Amino acid sequence: MVRKPAKSNAKADAKAVSTRKPNMREAILAAAEELFSTYGFNAxxxxxxxxxxxxxxxxxxxxxxxxxGLLLEIYRRHCGPMNRRRSELLAAARRVRDLQDRLEAIVRAYVLPAFTSGSDLAGGGTRFTRLRAIMSAEGNEVVRKIIAQTFDDTSHAFIDAIHESLPHIPRTDLVWRGHFLLGALYYTLVTPERVSRLSRGSADGTDAGHAIEELVRATVAALQAAPLDPATPPPRKAPGVTQGRALT
Amino acid sequence: MVRKPAKSNAKADAKAVSTRKPNMREAILAAAEELFSTYGFNAxxxxxxxxxxxxxxxxxxxxxxxxxGLLLEIYRRHCGPMNRRRSELLAAARRVRDLQDRLEAIVRAYVLPAFTSGSDLAGGGTRFTRLRAIMSAEGNEVVRKIIAQTFDDTSHAFIDAIHESLPHIPRTDLVWRGHFLLGALYYTLVTPERVSRLSRGSADGTDAGHAIEELVRATVAALQAAPLDPATPPPRKAPGVTQGRALT
DNA sequence: ACCATATTTGTACTATCGTCCAAATATTCA
DNA sequence: TGAATATTTGGACGATAGTACAAATATGGT
Structure with missing residues (x-):
């Protein structure tokens, strides 16, 4: 990372009235989160x-x-609350009666916590998701481990829920489309000049809100698209709900 | 980047029969491309x-x-051929009569060159696109500059073509959906464990082909989704063109 | 106030970074 | 071939990296 030209006053700012940070550990975590999510881990x-x-x-x-270890602690901080919130929203979404509305609610349940985290200060969710996006590109071993043991269950739960709403579409296609959703979400967050005030400032600003709506709309449509498999003709009626979840 | 534990034979491999590389410059470029696209620029x-x-x-x-400068030269190598191929495919796609087929052809014209570059060895396109994905996350100044002056025109051409096929959808929504397409494409390439043999090896392997088909299918559906704008009832004609940076 | 503990500081160590440069070597062309 | 040029080599420079550690300082319970 590029540091500013130093500029040490060396004399004037010496004593600085002994303002000790009440909790330096938190300050370090916050600074690391901000810098990592902006410039990447390596930089x-x-x-x-x-x-x-x-x-x-x-x-x-x-x-x-x-x-x-610092990076690991940042992940620990956010993964719990974010997944908890996702589970709550997913449970609520599952109770929606109309199938179309339910699908949209499920997608929203997946996307929303990525923008607004339950924990700490404003924009926390966005910042952490941006960090995850950068880390998925840079490829860190620590991250790979914690992601595997934290997000896999949640992801499968979402795929299952989507599959219940779209039983005629093979699970494979849904996995791909969920994968695309995550890619679109990540890219939206690491491209700050596009969604300018989305990353900084209040997390429920209109910009972030608009991005979410666009993403949800596009994703729902993508999920509903006809599957690739040439052997399966289109809808029909939902046969039986496929109970057994392949791929734990 | 982590280097292997050295393991210098120090004696056995000393002379090595003076095999000079015929073109060291090319070898360096190839090595840099491979390493950057795998571990990132900073690492x-x-x-x-x-x-x-x-x-x-x-x-x-x-x-x-x-x-x-090395990174810049890698971009120079690929941007030209890739954009040329995109333009060719786009021109061909525009001539497709059926609107649905045309839209799909346009999307394919955008996606295909990202996997199979016209230049150099197998997997070149995939490797370079993976590099672009990583660089979009790491955020390099050199890259930002060359991307702006190389890809903007092409991107606008694609958005225009898509808008012609879907005139009732506001340009803003199409820009967002093109943005999502790029994010999905990037994420597919930087997540090697999902699309395993896609990145290495032959660029037209069945895995890459399947990924492309899934991506095209999902994107076409997303593009066709109803626009967000509540004030605009379905069809109608396109209003003014809102120019925005599209699809870097 | 005192002591035990927790935290912060300053500094130092080693490793590696990007870049530079003069000497050595290879290549090209008259 | 010999001279001019192009490339490669090996080593060096200063800067910065992550981490370690002893001394200094703050904190909290008694």
């Missing part, structure tokens, strides 16, 4: 994080041992 | 590239001056 140094947090580089090592 | 060092290419780190500086 940000521990010293960058410490400086942004107003801390000493040694403090970062003290609290999180390694740079990877 | 790969000039020494990594030199070692993979069987060159001296100084040679990289000699040929490309800086690491950024």
């Amino acid at each position: 940000v140094s521990v010293r960058d994080i410490a400086q942004t947090a107003g801390a000493n580089p040694g403090s970062v090592t003290y609290h999180f041992k390694t740079k990877d | 790969v060092s000039v020494r990594d590239i030199a070692q993979t290419a069987g060159a001296n780190p100084g040679s990289v500086t000699y040929h490309f001056k800086t690491k950024d």
Whole structure:
């Protein structure tokens, strides 16, 4: 990461009235989250994080041992609340009677928590999702592990719910389309010049709201598209609800 | 990037019969392309590239001056052929009579060159698109510049063509959906465990082909979805053209 | 107030980074 | 061939990376 030209006043700002951070650990986490999600993991140094947090580089090592440990802690912070919120919204969506409305509610249940996290300050969900997007491109081992053990269950639950709403579409196609949804969501968040005030500032700003609506609309349509499989003619009526979930 | 544990035979492989690379510059480019597209720009060092290419780190500086210069040259290599191929396919797609078929042909014209580049060796297109995906997440200044001056025109041409096939949908929505397409495409390429043999090996393997078909099917459906704007009842004619940066 | 503990600081270590450069070597062309 | 040029080599530079550690300082319970 590019640091500013130093500019040490060296004399004037020496004492600085001993304003100690009430919780430096939190400040470091916040700074790391912001910097990682903006510049990527590799481009940000521990010293960058410490400086942004107003801390000493040694403090970062003290609290999180390694740079990877810091990243891991950020994930730990967000994965729980985000998945909990997703489960809640998914459960509510499943109770929607109209099939079309239910499908849309399911997609919304998946997308919404990515923008508005239940935890900490405004824009937390967006920032964390942007981080996940960047990490999925950079490919970090720590992240791969925690993602596998945290998001896989939730993802399968969503695929299952979607499959119930669209029983005539093979699961394979739905998995692909869910994959595309995630890619579209990620790319929307890592392209700040497109969705300008979406990333910073209040998480329920109109820009983020519009992006969500566009994404939901497009995804629902994509999910409903006829499957590729040439052997399966179109709708028919829903046969039996396929109870057994393949792919745990 | 993590380098392997050295393991210097130090004695056995000393002379190595003076096999000089016929074109070291090309070897460096190929190595850089492969490494950047796999680990990201920041995670790969000039020494990594030199070692993979069987060159001296100084040679990289000699040929490309800086690491950024090397990245720039990779983009220069691919942008031309890829956009030329896109234009050809787009022109052919525009001549399709049936509106539904035409829309699908347009989407295919956008997606196909991302997988199979006209230039160099097998998988070149896939590799370069994977690189673009990673760079869009990492955010490099050099890339931003060349992307702006290379892809904007092509992207607008595609949006225009799509808009002709779907005149009742506001351009804004089409821009969003094209944006989602690119995100889905990128994410498909940077997630190798999902589309396993897609990235390496032959570029027209069945896996890549299947991914393309899934992506095209989903995108066409998404593009055809009803627009968001509540003020615009279904068909009608397209109002003014809202120019926006599309599909970098 | 005192002590035990938690945290912060400053500094130092080693490794690797991008880039530079002079010498060595290969290539090209008269 | 010999001279001019192009390329490669190996080593070096300063900057910065992640991490470690002892000393300094703040905090909390008694």
